[in-house]
Amino acid sequence: MAWAEKFKLNKQLIKAVTEAGFTNPKEMQLKTLNRIIGGQDVIAIGPEGCGKTTVLVLATLNRFKHSADGTPKALILAPDQEKVFEILAQFDRLNRNKTIRIVSLHPGQTTEQNMDDLAEGSDIVVATPDRARAIYLKLGLNLNKVDFFAVDDAQLIIKKGLQLPVVELANSIGRAQHLIFTEVMHERLDKMIAPFMQLPATVEVEELPDEQLPVHPQMLYHVPNFGTKLNLLNLFLYDEEMFTKTVVFANTRLTAETIYKNLTNRLRKAVTMINPLSFEYNKVNNISEFKADSSLRVLIIANEGTEEMELDLTDIPFIIHLDLPAEKEIYIKHIENHAVDAEDETLALTFATDLELDQVRRIEQTTGQKMQKAELPEDLVLEKDRKQKEAEKEKARKPVKADPNQYVPGEAFHEKKPENSKTYNYSSGTKAKMNMKKKHG
Structure with a gap:
């Protein structure tokens, strides 16, 4: 009773x-x-x-x-x-x-x-x-x-x-x-x-299951919107020494192409895709081609259209989920660690908005492991929501009288380049693991 x-x-x-x-x-x-x-x-x-x-x-x-x-x-x-x-x-x-x-x-x-x-x-x-x-x-x-x-x-x-x-x-x-x-x-x-x-x-309450699935270490970046996800991805991938080979997952082929266009502005021919919608994009047929080509650093894969494809992600240093799939099994398949006895040199980074946090929780319930929450880099540009942007545009249409005493920076003023201000806020253990990759990669 x-x-x-x-x-x-x-x-x-x-x-x-x-x-x-x-x-x-x-x-x-x-x-x-x-x-x-x-x-x-x-x-x-x-x-x-x-x-x-x-x-x-x-x-x-x-x-x-x-x-x-x-x-x-x-x-x-x-x-x-x-x-x-x-x-x-x-x-x-x-x-x-x-x-x-x-x-x-x-x-x-x-x-x-x-x-x-x-x-x-x-x-x-x-x-x-x-x-x-x-x-x-x-x-x-x-x-x-x-x-x-x-x-x-x-x-x-x-x-x-x-x-x-x-x-x-x-x-x-x-x-x-x-x-x-x-x-x-x-x-x-x-x-x-x-x-x-x-x-x-x-x-x-948490109630994580006692049994844990063998998966790669996971880090969670909680961001406000998709635009900030793209900014964070760019900020990371600017670092050519750290992010030598990275696979980025998106839910749809349309989103995958949006990511591709955003990255190629800076990374140019180092970005490729599997099964793009347009023939004009740089593409590979499988992950093996991506691994073998030293000129390629980033592979973008859409979950849509690749459900039946065998994805061998072993020896990929970074797996990034820019979107979270509706079926948690798809995500877990991407981050499974198939070499449990070997030293794990792969990090799974997840970018999630408020609306995706329930999916994060369900993944944690299935794997039996909490994702490590990571601090956002200090120099990350947080994109504003659409409504806020529209309000600011409306305000900008109204003429504002210039203040003659206000300082305006000249041509000598410039912002620090992203590659010169790395503030990823990784733990000391994670940093050590990354440094080992650089030495032995």
């Missing part, structure tokens, strides 16, 4: 979790459930499968002590129809109070059907943010008595660009408890929840 001893759940729920086979609570449940039952706003961060959805369902059901009255008390938002169904299935599994009416709102039904379902009465509403907002604006969703607001898989809501309806719905609810469940926390997510979260408790 571990559940009864550790949580103030009603007897029906204690019986339901036991019958469902949940013998012992998971770490996520131990750290969050009592806080939620106590009425606190909570941000729960944990990997897929750590028990976040079960916490959400138990906490919601525990609020209904007696018969429900058919007016929404709880609104739960999920990123898509599939996740809505997953939450509904967990409710079906754990709910013993048959007076509770649960209604779902999602794109798989018409808005008219959604409104009819709500008109028949609802106590818990599970919905996608855009559909819930649409029904609310049609006056079909009553939020007056909602005192429990939860967002599941919040990182996917950000990816789908559904922040606005989430914030609008949260602000349309009066006094309520707010819960956020997510695989990762980042700046964009924090910006979404800041307007409505009330001094939340943040709980994070």
